[in-house]
Amino acid sequence: MPIATVNPVNGETLRTYEAMGEEETERRLQLAEATFRTYRTTTFEERARLLHRAADLLDEDRRSIAEVMTTEMGKPVGQARAEAAKCAKAMRWYADHAADLLADEEPDPSDVKDSGASRVLVRYRPLGPVLAVMPWNFPLWQVVRFAAPALMAGNVGLLKHASNVPQTALYLEDLFHRAGFPEGCFQTLLIGSAAVDDILRDERVKAATLTGSEPAGRAVAATAGEMVKKTVLELGGSDPFVVMPSADLDRATAVAVTARVQNTGQSCIAAKRFIVHTDVHDAFAERFTRGMQALTTGDPMDEDTDVGPLASEQGRKDLAELVDDAVRSGARVLCGGELPDGPGWYYPPTVLAGITRDMRIHREEAFGPVATLYRAADLDEAVLIANDSPFGLSSNVWTRDEAEVDRFVRDLEAGGVFVNGMTASHPALPFGGVKRSGYGRELSGHGIREFCNITTVWHGA
Structure with a gap:
């Protein structure tokens, strides 16, 4: 190179x-x-x-x-x-x-x-x-x-x-x-x-x-x-963003959009897998998709731009291949998912639902503005899905139930657990992960x- x-x-x-x-x-x-x-x-x-x-x-x-x-x-x-x-x-x-x-x-x-x-x-x-x-x-x-x-x-x-x-x-x-x-x-x-x-x-x-x-x-x-x-x-990282029924859904949804597309989604600690309890799944999915669609994609020198181009042509190709593989395997595209025409290495904010374990995107890191959406029946399944990844950099959990917080902190396989907020690094806080x-x-x-x-x-x- x-x-x-x-x-x-x-x-x-x-x-x-x-x-x-x-x-x-x-x-x-x-x-x-x-x-x-x-x-x-x-x-x-x-x-x-x-x-x-x-x-x-x-x-x-x-x-x-x-x-x-x-x-x-x-x-x-x-x-x-x-x-x-x-x-x-x-x-x-x-x-x-x-x-x-x-x-x-x-x-x-x-x-x-x-x-x-x-x-x-x-x-x-x-x-x-x-x-x-x-x-x-x-x-x-x-x-x-x-x-x-x-x-x-x-x-x-x-x-x-x-x-x-x-x-x-x-x-x-x-x-x-x-x-x-x-x-x-x-x-x-x-x-x-x-x-x-x-x-x-x-x-x-x-x-x-x-x-x-x-x-x-x-x-x-x-x-x-x-x-x-x-x-x-x-x-790498493929951080889970878990939303439970007691969460402040409006705030969780707004933060979820930012957590996925910070740096045009090219961040190891960006939330990538959105695991939502079935009781609030549909409401979250609708609001989250609407929020992703409302983002402004364009010239990164423009102060109003939310999402710029990916950093390289190869990076965009890799991301598109992950999305295409998921769609061929049955994933539903709630928004985005198609390469735009025109110059530059842009990729639209994308939400995929119906993710299964046989899709590459379930195991591989999506380095760009692509979110995967999962439905969890209960806390146990939410933890299982969150840990079903080769990565363990950080995690985000949204709940106002202290017993649930204790369970997530105990059982999530990650270097950080951020409760009711998005993962961020700070000079006073240790940063790093486990697994791959x-x-x-x-x-x-x-x-x-x-x-x-x-x-x-x-x-x-």
Whole structure:
């Protein structure tokens, strides 16, 4: 795949970049290793000062970088500005909290009195250069939620971004440089996917994080396992959105539309499978379909656009194939479901009902504005349908019955359970999944400690 900006509105290639060769990649690896030796000794106060400066610069650049993101991957421009603002917020959160999150810990003396030590403490130390393999769908946020904690912990970052967002990738390197971080603290590698394996095998790279597809995650995990290197993986998701009879149906329906089409439906944590109790199924289906039909699809630079184009021609083809397979197998199209005429990689907001287990869309992630609707006879069946997926990133449940809430929290196989609201990431909350959605956690204290050497320090009597 070429490293290029291709406008998904019309398929026009706007800018193409040459991939870095072995010599430039080697120079950057050497620089990362050398920079880490000194950067690791900086204080939390100094790192926080630099990260606050990066946040301030990002706020100043919010409109311009939002337009770059929209041009590169089609995100509605208002959502792109919100993404930039969220990144600045996360930077400030880690700048303000990292010192406490990574402070030395001393066990209660009574717990270690038989260890022979006069004093024991646990210290969090940085690992070194960390390789980040990142996707295009949230081209700033996916990177910042790794970079902010990694840099505050004293690590340095090497970014291999998706090949269709090179301008965003280069902007991120420039942002941290302008903020005053030492050269080599955060570098963008303009390389193809085939070059990732060799970089991950390099002894100077100490760990890796990947957000992306299941095949990409498997490849990185396999190499990292062979090299015995720490990884964090955030892969696909097919999140359930469960609606029970006691739910506020008007609010649940309105949020359901937003939860499905955020980022034109190209989000791992977007609700995709809508599992509705039979008592309220028909009412929900009617309102939800009406809400999806009312969305404005069009130019993502237009402030009134709700749904832009998909990021790539292949992505639209994959989505259409899932829908067509479901329809051939008996699914009912309540709205959408047909490729539109005209330029660009658009796909209409779509609702499918009558989903069965033999349809591909039941097992595979629909990465676009396509919702699948299920009818559940009771709570037990709702849980069974929700868990009948290879993925387990997050989940949404709508009920005002506390006993039902307890049951969902206990039994849903997911990294998050959002009650009466849609899944969202926040710097203070751990984020990640189970099953084929990956392992490890980003954000919060859990995220910053993922790439730390958790060191036991024992002092003799």
